[in-house]
């Protein structure tokens with residue numbers, strides 16, 4: 001039988017509240033594997049043991065899904081067989097084929113937790129090493145710096161042969177830091193921001209502003225596909241779609257063109273504030289990156305930030321486009337984000353946006369029009385959709 005061992009990442013370093021993190025992690029792991037069949041779960045020494053309960057479970061697929069679970073530092077598959085040297089010797093070589101074929105050197109490391117096992121660890125290491133050499137004559141033993149270390153553990157309930165350690169998603173479990181609201185456009189950046197903050201334990205829901213008929217149904221579908229993709233990391237996402245048309249028209253009728261973007265961004269935040277008030281979100285997340293475009297200069301960010309009633313997390317702030325794009329490719333959002341359908345920002349984009357807007361000026365301009373009734377109306381018409389992994 002093959003099992004999966006999940007080693008904690010950062011959680012291993014937690015003190016008093018380690019248990020809370022462990023419980024959230026375990027819940028997330030169960031949720032992720034639910035569709036694959038029955039598993040049993042146990043915990044020991046900063047490791048979660050995941051054991052399939054039937055033969056037909058696809059362990060490879062389970063590992064693939066677990067690779068997106070934050071809080072897991074490393075993943076290791078392990079073959080569990082009877083504690084009999086003949087069996088160990090027969091099973092180890094074929095089980096480890098893929099890593100041993102690629103390697104030039106190896107060593108066997110044995111751990112004997114069950115002292116009733118008749119061979120001592122050094123004997124087991126030597127004897128098994130011999131069998132491996134017979135099966136793969138191209139290999140050489142190197143006890144100091146081997147390409148592959150074969151770890152064999154003799155435990156109470158069987159002998160464990162461990163395969164290669166795969167690096168996990170890292171971070172801390174989704175939900176262990178609370179809930180936050182992501183401003184999700186259809187672009188490349190904001191989905192990456194969601195991934196990064198989920199990695200820090202936030203349960204992320206999203207708000208999207210659209211301006212039909214200036215924006216099309218396709219733009220909406222694009223944002224929904226992004227949410228679907230993100231559930232691999234975020235588990236569940238609630239998406240709020242706000243109709244922003246009248247507000248955008250009001251901005252365009254009542255402010256100088258160069259201020260459109262910054263005022264629009266501030267109104268987005270004001271609506272997001274209310275969503276936070278009513279739904280227990282304690283932070284906002286955006287995909288802004290310092291200096292990327294005119295609306296993301298320090299002055300513009302300062303003006304936008306002042307409209308927020310909650311901390312605004314901008315995890316991409318210090319990253320360049322190449323770094324952001326690499327993550328987008330890794331998490332599978334890049335292709336969707338690259339579809340051409342425009343979101344609401346592009347439509348009213350000023351030809352020469354103000355790169356150094358001043359807050360007093362912006363507030364002065366905003367006073368020329370009473371946005372409050374339109375904000376209320378947009379808020380009352382919000383559409384909600386759920387996405388589950």
Ligand code: ATP
Nearest residue numbers: 183184185187188189190207208209286287288343
């Ligand atoms: P992205 O690639 O995420 O669209 P961007 O580089 O295009 O970002 P902007 O258009 O300036 O940058 O948007 C900055 C941030 O504002 C976005 O990352 C997103 O968090 C938020 N935002 C922009 N447009 C919308 C929208 N239509 N709905 C929700 N949030 C939005």
Ligand code: MG
Nearest residue numbers: 185186187345
């Ligand atoms: Mg955008």
